[in-house]
Amino acid sequence: MRDEDIASKYENCLICPRKCGVNRLDGGRGVCGMGSEPVVNIYSLHYGEEPVISGTNGSGTVFFEGCSLKCVFCQNYDVSRGTTGRGITYSASELAKVYLELQEKHAHNINLVTAGHFIPTVAESVAIAKQQGLTIPVAFNSGGYESVDSLKLLEGLVDIYMPDMKFFSSSLSGQLCGAKDYFEVCCEALDEMYRQTGPAVIGSDGLMKRGLLIRHLMLPGQLFDTKKVLDYLCGRFGNNAYISLMNQYTPFEYRYPDMKLPDFLQRKLPQGHYAAAAEYLSILGQENAFLQEDASGDELLPDFKT
Numbered sequence: 001m002r003d004e005d006i007a008s009k010y011e012n013c014l015i016c017p018r019k020c021g022v023n024r025l026d027g028g029r030g031v032c033g034m035g036s037e038p039v040v041n042i043y044s045l046h047y048g049e050e051p052v053i054s055g056t057n058g059s060g061t062v063f064f065e066g067c068s069l070k071c072v073f074c075q076n077y078d079v080s081r082g083t084t085g086r087g088i089t090y091s092a093s094e095l096a097k098v099y100l101e102l103q104e105k106h107a108h109n110i111n112l113v114t115a116g117h118f119i120p121t122v123a124e125s126v127a128i129a130k131q132q133g134l135t136i137p138v139a140f141n142s143g144g145y146e147s148v149d150s151l152k153l154l155e156g157l158v159d160i161y162m163p164d165m166k167f168f169s170s171s172l173s174g175q176l177c178g179a180k181d182y183f184e185v186c187c188e189a190l191d192e193m194y195r196q197t198g199p200a201v202i203g204s205d206g207l208m209k210r211g212l213l214i215r216h217l218m219l220p221g222q223l224f225d226t227k228k229v230l231d232y233l234c235g236r237f238g239n240n241a242y243i244s245l246m247n248q249y250t251p252f253e254y255r256y257p258d259m260k261l262p263d264f265l266q267r268k269l270p271q272g273h274y275a276a277a278a279e280y281l282s283i284l285g286q287e288n289a290f291l292q293e294d295a296s297g298d299e300l301l302p303d304f305k306t
């Protein structure tokens with residue numbers, strides 16, 4: 001895209017389903033809280049993703065600040081609010097250099113985390129990096145609340161989509177992220193992602209090359225909602241996509257003083273709920289799944305069974 005075409009996307013911002021319509025070039029800020037230049041919190045080799053993504057060398061992860069979803073229970077609350085004070089702005093060509101640096105460090109892939117509110121610039125950055133020699137797969141790691149029009153800008157640039165499907169219930173998504181339309185929007189976004197990549201492909205090295213890896217973080221007391229999400233995903237994509245069922249929800253209020261959790265989220269998952277959901281996934285016939293070891297503790301990093 002030409003620079004002026006990219007800029008125009010931020011001028012009357014409709015990049016994500018919030019459709020704020022603000023001018024991010026001119027100091028306007030919408031729900032994501034970000035201007036027009038991508039802000040990167042940190043980039044590094046990351047070993048905590050699913051084995052098909054992290055492999056042995058790690059995933060070349062780029063964490064963007066800000067978020068258009070802003071779940072009240074966010075496990076990276078300060079990054080999603082853009083309040084870390086550590087974020088640095090990058091242009092598209094500077095981002096391309098970051099990807100190439102991670103490739104030089106033998107990352108298995110580039111993993112763009114919560115970049116949805118910067119899609120026009122991020123698409124350009126990947127295009128530049130590919131022209132300059134980026135050959136490893138590019139993964140787009142998202143909360144699942146993305147606009148189909150914006151996702152189309154990533155066609156031919158992103159190889160792997162790693163979206164969440166967080167909620168089925170509109171009252172739950174309305175309460176926890178102010179998006180009653182989350183499920184419908186997420187369904188359309190996942191369909192577009194699948195249209196672009198097709199069925200999941202794992203290479204002979206055991207690493208994911210293309211396709212969807214859909215994540216669901218279980219929330220305390222919401223086993224029924226989890227089962228509805230799994231019903232949908234297995235019915236829609238089945239073993240053509242990977243499903244990652246996550247159990248590491250932790251109430252982080254003590255770490256982030258601004259975090260205000262409803263009562264039902266002020267605890268960990270009830271015992272047995274994760275095992276029940278995992279069994280349900282199996283009953284649904286899902287073989288392409290990642291499950292986590294039972295664990296607790298606020299320093300928990302995902303630990304996947306293969």
Ligand code: SF4
Binds near residue numbers: 015
């Ligand atoms: S990207 Fe940000 S400003 Fe644009 S519509 Fe989404 S939340 Fe609003």
